[in-house]
Amino acid sequence: MTKKKIVLLDGNSLAYRAFFALPLLTNDTGIHTNAVYGFTMMLQNILADEKPTHMLVAWDAGKTTFRHSTFSEYKGGRQKTPPELSEQFPYLRKLLDAYQITQYELDQYEADDIIGTLSKSGDEEGVEVVIISGDKDLTQLASDHTTVCITRKGITDLEKYTPEHVMEKYGITPPQIIDMKGLMGDASDNIPGVPGVGEKTALKLLKEYGTVEKVYESLDSVSGKKLKENLTENEELAYLSKKLATIEVDAPITISIDDLAYPGPDEENVKTIYEELKFKSLLDKMESPTENGPIAEIDVQIVANPEAIDLADEMAIHVEMMDENYLSTEVTGVSMTDDEQTVFIPIGVLQQSDRLKEWFSDEAKKKYATDSKAAYASLLRYGVEVNGFEFDLLLATYIANPSSSYTDVASVAKEFNYSDVQPDEAVYGKGAKKALPEEKVLADHAGRKAQAVWKLRPVLEEKLRENDQFELYHELEMPLANILGKMESTGVKTDLGILQQIGLQLSTRLTELESIIYEMAGQPFNINSPKQLGEILFEKIGLTPIKKTKTGYSTAADVLEKLESEHEIISFILTYRQLGKLNSTYIEGLSKEIHEDGKIHTRFQQALTQTGRLSSINPNLQNIPIRLEEGRKIRAAFVPSEPGWLMFAADYSQIELRVLAHMSQDEKMISAFREGEDIHTKTAMDVFGVDKDGVSSDMRRTAKAVNFGIVYGISDYGLSQSLNITRKEAGKFIDTYLKTFPGVKQYMEDIVSEAKMKGYVVTMMNRRRYLPDITSSNFNLRSFAERTAMNTPIQGTAADIIKKAMIDMDARLKDENMQTRMLLQVHDELIFEAPEEEIEKLKKIVPEVMESALSLDVPLKAEWAYGHSWYETK
Structure with missing residues (x-):
């Protein structure tokens, strides 16, 4: 019989520890996830290290406990829980349910009391008890049978308190x-x-x-x-x-140790939670799906003679590859299907067949694809141009439900109860075991995907029509996919020599900064060593420590930023760190991404974010830091690919705030944009009650933070972090702002009411975002959904506008018979390369197209610049 081992977790304490130990992160669907992710990592370590037979997570039941009747100020002065953490508690509870770990709370009692009562029961039974918390108060429970583990640094470092350790550390008993x-x-x-x-x-x-x-x-x-x-x-x-x-060790709890038996996680439910929260790395660690094939048999003909295929006017196609990066991975073949046949064409056969190439390039032949952009860009590398895309499974699924974010056919098929297609891992294997199967298996797998597209197309198109989203899908996203495929295939010329030169300049600058820092410190030391840096700052120089860690003083960026005004060495250290990251992440990282053609070919993720924004990967060219001049200079390596050509860039000015003005119909905001005023200065004037000359740079900075904070659903906690002020001050700014702009306040109230009635919000182009938690009885889930309801229509409309501008721009360049190529989209900016003689025309048509992409009650404004590199366009 297995010996009992009980592990008791202090839920609130560990959630707080995880939240503050990790950066404030959101996943691609806008959910804050740092506390859940950190908690999950702790949980996995605890399960691996302790191997409990019984387990419980205790939660605080509320703000009031029996202790408040004794002392009303108990726990008084504690800061309100940040909403970014509050909204994660429901997901923590769902996570623990999936892990099949008992959870318990008791009205008028704290988690400590539940843990204390159960640890006493464990002691009395003589079984091993392990308590895990960040609260040292619990060390009073340490005994011969109970060990209390207290979190120290980050989320994985625990200090174990036994009676012996308490005596050794304090000289007293627990x-x-x-x-x-x-x-x-x-x-x-x-x-x-x-x-x-x-x-x-x-x-x-x-x-x-x-x-x-x-x-x-x-x-x-x-x-x-x-x-x-x-x-x-x-x-x-x-x-x-x-x-x-x-x-309290005799709390009136209604559970016993026997109720805490831990059976292990429910793998399927855990996977569902990871998928919902987009924990890709944790998903990757889970076991591969079973290799049990689908039930239905299908007949797939492997094509050796292209003349034997009956090429219809409309067919579903799927381009089969082992890996997801279709710009570099090898294509094995293409499957095609209609009501009559399913075939698999090895890539070599396709390349040699003029008949097949002609069919693929014919605009009149309708192609229904799994991923039209991937199909276009991957086959273009083999000399096969595909035109005539009429359906895209992944895009249609994404428009119908943007929270899905599926990247494979099997997941989409499962969503629509279609079971005749397998996940790739079931066919190729995973990790070191990943390999191409025999051709017959490969053909069967690819054929099933094409059949899924053929059968699911009517279902999805009907759903899109029902939702009034067919136009968004067919007139915006489908044409954009083709344009993005061309942009990805074209790539952007990247001068390795310039990158290396910038790297040398950064190295020189880092050496200079080292000398300055050493001189200020009075001695050389390892600036990258937190321990050595802490000793210099807090012992030698004598700055006031803000946080301590197991190894000494915290020198994290947020700590140093708060100390910046106390000593000039801090700003040099912060700059040193930023430049070091630039050198390692961007100079070295981008250098490795240059293809044989001398270009970087990034991939645009079109079916990912719930707001409709594009993102960029392999590499992420939307994320090159531009706050520092040294970061901006990295853009100097991106140059025209033709002699005598120039780079041309245009970006929208404050597009999201202009959308907010239109949607809210706030008179002051509309007036400011119509009259061409600086919106942040105008906001500062109204919020602080001063005239234009009285607006200081700090006032404008605060106004800008609040303006964009409103757009992105910022809370008093988020604003306090960005401005380094108290939450009370941040809350006051937000309240004053909403009183100053009553139209914005009314918009927020109206959009939340509408979301509660419909269950979703829409952009001006009818992009939906579903909000299942908008009427939740859980305050935290409901609050997050309400903030999402406020900001999604603004961000989503801004994303739709630049997408529409890209389509209109592509058409205009063709109409004008211009050589100019669109290369990149970076947030609200479009980057082109063009012959010098076309620049004058671009100055006219680019802002003209961008500013007329969508009609608003305030003018859209696009600003342009050009030069010999991307850097010179700013």
Whole structure:
């Protein structure tokens, strides 16, 4: 019989630890995920290390506990939970349900009391108990059978408190931890303690007298006049504090240890949660799907003689590849199907057949594809041009439900209860075992995908028509896919020599910064070593530490930014770090991405974000940092691919705020844009109540942060982080802003009401985003959905506008018979390369096209520039 081992987790404490240990991140669907991701990593480590037979996560039930009846200020002064964390608690609970871990909370009691009561039961049964928390109060529960693990650094470093470790560290027993808190108090819980008594004094008293009670029984013998006075005058506080610090071990819980049996995770449910939260790395670690083939048999003909194929006027096609990067991976073949036949054409056969090439290039022959952009770009590398795409399975699925973000046919098929196609991993294997199967298996797999496209097309097109989204799909996304495929295939010329030259300049600058930092520090040291840097800053220079870690002082970026005004060395260190990252991530990283043709071919992800924005990968050219001049200079390596040509760039000015003005119909905002005023200066004037000359740079910066914060659904916590102010100040700014722009406030209220009625919000071009949690009884889920309802129509409409501009621009270049090529889309910016003689025409037609992409009640404005490199266009 397996020996019992009980693991008890302090849910709230570990969630907070995970949230603050990791950067504030959102996934591609807009959900904040850092706390859930960090918690998951902790959970996986705990399960691997402890191998529990019984397990529980205890949660705090609410803000009020039985302790508040004793002391109303208990835990007073604690900051409100950031909404970015609050919205993650429902996902944490879903995660734990998927892992089949018991969860429990008890009204009027804290998680500590639940843990204390169960650990006592474990002690009485003589079974091993492990408690995991970030709260050292729980160390009072350490015993011969109970170990208390306290998180120290990040999310994986735990300090184990046994009675021996407590004695070694403090010189007292675990129960005396309560007495220590009684004497010294605990600022984090607002437990007062005795004024003037800190940890050192409290431990000295306890080593001599043992308990709070014994201290007061022996008050006459306590040395130190001031200490004796403080103890005498605050006797009630000492006893109150001890009572508040005592964890209840006899709470009226309704579960027992036997109820905590841990059966292990439900793999399918865990996978579903990972997919919902877009935890790709965790999904990749899960076992490969089973290789049980679909039930239905299909007949796929492997084509050796292209003349034997009956090429119809409309067919579903699928381009089969082992890997997802269709710009570089080898194509194995193309499957085609209609109602009469399913065939698989090896790529070599296709390349040699003029008949097949002619069919693929014929605009009149309708092609229904799994992924039209991937099909176009991949086959173009083999000399096969594909025209006439009429359906795209992945795009249609994405438009119908943008939260799906599927990248493979099997996932889409499963969504629509179509079971006759397998995931790629079932055919190719995974990791080191990944390999091409025999041709017959490959043909069968590819044929099934083509058949899925053929059979699912009517279903999806009908759904899009029902939702009034067919026009968005057919007139915007489908033509855009073709344009993006051409842009990806064209690529952007990248001068390796310039990249290397910038790398040398960065290295020189880093050396200069090193010398300056060493001089200010008074000695050389390893700037990249947090330990050495901490010693220099906080011991030698004497700056005030903000955070401490296991190895010393925290020198994280957020800590250093708060210290920047205290000493000039900080700004040099921050710059040194930024330049070091530029060198390693971008100079070295981009150099490796240059193809044999001297170009970088990024891939645009069109069916990913819920707002409709494009993203860029392999490499991400939308993410080159441009705040530092050294970062902007990286763009100098992107140059025209033809002699005598120039780079031309145009970007929308404040497009999202213009969309907000139109949607909210706020009179002040509309007036500002119509009159050509600087919207951030105007906002600062209205919010701070000053005239134009009275707007300082800090006022404008605050106004800009609030303006864009409104667009992106920022909270008082998010704004306080970006402006380095208190949450109270941030909240006041947001309130003042909404009073100043009543139309914006009304828009927010109206759009939330509409979302609650319909269950979704739409952009001006009818892109939907479904919000299933908008009417949730759970406050955190509902609040996140409400913020999403406010900002999605704005961001989504802005994304639709630039997509429409790209389609119109492509058509205009053809109409004008111009050689100019569109190369990149970076957020609100389009980048072209063009012969010098076409620049004058571009100056006219690019802003003309961009500014007329969609009619708003305020003017759209596009600004352009040109030069010999992308850098020179700014």
